[in-house]
Structure formats: C-alpha cells, structure tokens
Amino acid sequence: DGGITQSPKYLFRKEGQNVTLSCEQNLNHDAMYWYRQDPGQGLRLIYYSQIVNDFQKGDIAEGYSVSREKKESFPLTVTSAQKNPTAFYLCASSPWGTRAGTEKLFFGSGTQLSVL
Amino acid sequence: DQQVKQNSPSLSVQEGRISILNCDYTNSMFDYFLWYKKYPAEGPTFLISISSIKDKNEDGRFTVFLNKSAKHLSLHIVPSQPGDSAVYFCAAEETSGSRLTFGEGTQLTVNP
Numbered sequence: 001d002g003g004i005t006q007s008p009k010y011l012f013r014k015e016g017q018n019v020t021l022s023c024e025q026n027l028n029h030d031a032m033y034w035y036r037q038d039p040g041q042g043l044r045l046i047y048y049s050q051i052v053n054d055f056q057k058g059d060i061a062e063g064y065s066v067s068r069e070k071k072e073s074f075p076l077t078v079t080s081a082q083k084n085p086t087a088f089y090l091c092a093s094s095p096w097g098t099r100a101g102t103e104k105l106f107f108g109s110g111t112q113l114s115v116l
Numbered sequence: 117d118q119q120v121k122q123n124s125p126s127l128s129v130q131e132g133r134i135s136i137l138n139c140d141y142t143n144s145m146f147d148y149f150l151w152y153k154k155y156p157a158e159g160p161t162f163l164i165s166i167s168s169i170k171d172k173n174e175d176g177r178f179t180v181f182l183n184k185s186a187k188h189l190s191l192h193i194v195p196s197q198p199g200d201s202a203v204y205f206c207a208a209e210e211t212s213g214s215r216l217t218f219g220e221g222t223q224l225t226v227n228p
Binding site: 004009033035040041042043044045048050058090092104105106107108109110112 | 120122125152157158159160161162205214215216217218219220221
C-alpha cells in the first residue's frame with residue numbers, strides 16, 4: 001500500500017536534547033512538508049521541500065532542521081533551541097509540477113512529541 | 117498574522133441536520149481553497165476544494181461556498197452523520213501554488 005509513514009508515534013525529549021522525527025513516503029511524490037499542530041492554532045508549516053537536496057523554511061522554522069537526501073525521506077530534527085517543542089507533528093507529501101499538486105496533501109498519522 | 121481564520125472552535129449539531137462550518141481569509145493572493153477532515157491521532161484527509169473562479173462546489177453531502185468579496189468560505193454538510201464528528205480545517209493556497217495555509221480548525225460533533 002502506498003502512503004506516508006511517520007515514526008515514532010510518541011516521542012519524549014529531555015532538556016537540551018535533539019530528537020529526530022522520521023517521515024517516509026512511497027507515493028513517488030516530489031514535495032514533502034512538516035507541520036506542527038498545537039491546540040487552537042491549527043497546522044503551522046515548519047519546513048517544506050519541493051525536490052531532493054532542496055528545502056525552504058516555513059512560518060515557524062526556528063529551532064528545527066531538515067534534510068532531503070532521498071525523495072522518499074524527509075526527517076525533521078527538533079533541536080535544543082526549540083524551547084516549546086511539545087506538539088503533534090505531521091508530515092505530508094504531494095505531487096509537484098501542477099497546481100493540483102498542493103491540492104491534495106497526503107498526511108502521515110503524526111508524531112506526538114512531549115518534553116520530559 | 118493569521119491569514120486563515122476559523123472563528124468557531126467547536127460546533128454541535130443533531131444527526132440529520134445541516135452543519136455549517138465557516139472560514140475567513142485576509143490574503144488576496146489566495147485563489148484555491150480546501151477543506152480537510154481530521155480524526156484524533158490521525159493525519160488530516162482531503163475533503164473538498166474550490167477554485168476562486170467558482171462560488172460553489174458540491175460533492176455528495178458536502179458543499180463548499182466561496183464569497184470572494186467577503187473573503188469568506190463555508191462548508192455545508194447535509195445531512196450530518198455521527199461519523200462526520202471530527203476537526204475540520206480550512207486551507208488556502210496562493211497563486212504560486214507552493215504551500216497551503218491552514219486555519220485553526222473547528223471541532224464538529226454530530227449527536228445521534
């Protein structure tokens with residue numbers, strides 16, 4: 001089955017620790033995205049990548065880093081500089097090249113990150 | 117600066133009645149609008165969309181209306197079913213088409 005896999009489902013971060021959230025897709029999509037969901041604030045874009053080895057900052061990129069070495073993978077690292085990392089993180093992908101590409105984002109099932 | 121706003125955090129309706137979810141936007145460059153549905157601990161799924169050249173788009177029980185002059189769109193669900201209970205996100209896309217901007221979401225509860 002094609003889809004997007006996020007792991008782990010739950011993750012705990014200690015003070016001063018970097019943690020990496022995994023996102024893998026087998027949909028052959030060019031574009032991938034990371035969103036953060038906080039209660040009452042909807043989905044906010046952290047980073048996105050339209051092609052391998054290229055990515056752009058979203059609205060709340062501070063304290064996060066990403067890489068896009070493979071088309072299938074777009075891991076997100078939450079660094080110690082991110083002072084309020086507790087949130088539900090969603091990875092998404094979409095075809096690229098047409099307007100319809102962003103029409104239907106396909107989301108993973110999310111990772112809940114909590115601070116110990 | 118919240119460019120897409122859903123002012124109602126929650127909505128409760130009876131099964132069989134109409135559910136109306138509202139969304140307002142401020143960015144005049146938005147020309148494509150979408151609604152996503154999200155269940156707890158899952159990723160959102162695409163529900164319905166509308167281009168700015170239209171004022172209505174219908175898909176089964178779901179209809180989206182767009183009022184460009186008011187920068188307002190709404191999602192109508194008729195008839196509402198208990199399985200429709202979820203968080204609904206409004207999203208908008210600029211002409212450049214590189215990303216979506218989401219609203220805060222509205223929790224819809226359909227009571228049997």
